[in-house]
Amino acid sequence: MAPALHPTNQLLNGLSLSFFFFSPVLKKRLVKLVVNFLFYFRTDEAEPIGALLLEHCRISKEEVNVFSISFIEEPDRKYCFECDSEEQCQEWVEALRRASYEFMRRSLIFYRNEIQKMTGKKEADGTCLMQ
Numbered sequence: 001m002a003p004a005l006h007p008t009n010q011l012l013n014g015l016s017l018s019f020f021f022f023s024p025v026l027k028k029r030l031v032k033l034v035v036n037f038l039f040y041f042r043t044d045e046a047e048p049i050g051a052l053l054l055e056h057c058r059i060s061k062e063e064v065n066v067f068s069i070s071f072i073e074e075p076d077r078k079y080c081f082e083c084d085s086e087e088q089c090q091e092w093v094e095a096l097r098r099a100s101y102e103f104m105r106r107s108l109i110f111y112r113n114e115i116q117k118m119t120g121k122k123e124a125d126g127t128c129l130m131q
Contacts (some may be wrong), residue, residue: 002127026082036099037068054099067093 030041032048036055039048056072064086069079083089097103116122 031081033059033095033099036101038096038099054096055101057100059093059096062092066088067096069096 028043029049030043032039032041032121036053038052038054040050040052041048052069054069058072060068060070062068065083065088067081067083067089069081071077081092083092098123
């Protein structure tokens with residue numbers, strides 16, 4: 001197994017979240033966020049049993065300790081996650097919302113514009129910011 005996928009590595013991972021999809025049956029899983037993939041594991045196994053690509057998706061707060069992930073292309077398919085606390089739930093929601101490349105692209109555009117405002121210089125695409 002790649003070291004980044006090992007459930008004992010700490011990045012927002014190794015947390016035991018209960019989640020359900022395709023049916024209302026709640027299953028306890030370990031989950032790991034790696035860049036824009038959310039891997040999930042059985043609690044007693046080292047290999048992931050599945051992954052969600054966090055692109056073109058909506059992260060929604062459902063109940064006090066519950067959030068969901070749904071995909072624009074498949075709005076009827078919803079993955080619900082139950083956390084141990086409201087704080088843990090909020091931490092996951094924020095991390096998942098920042099995980100997509102689209103979010104990173106918008107952030108890059110924002111910061112480029114801020115730099116341009118501060119310096120008065122427009123950065124050419126592909127050029128280095130350092131002189």
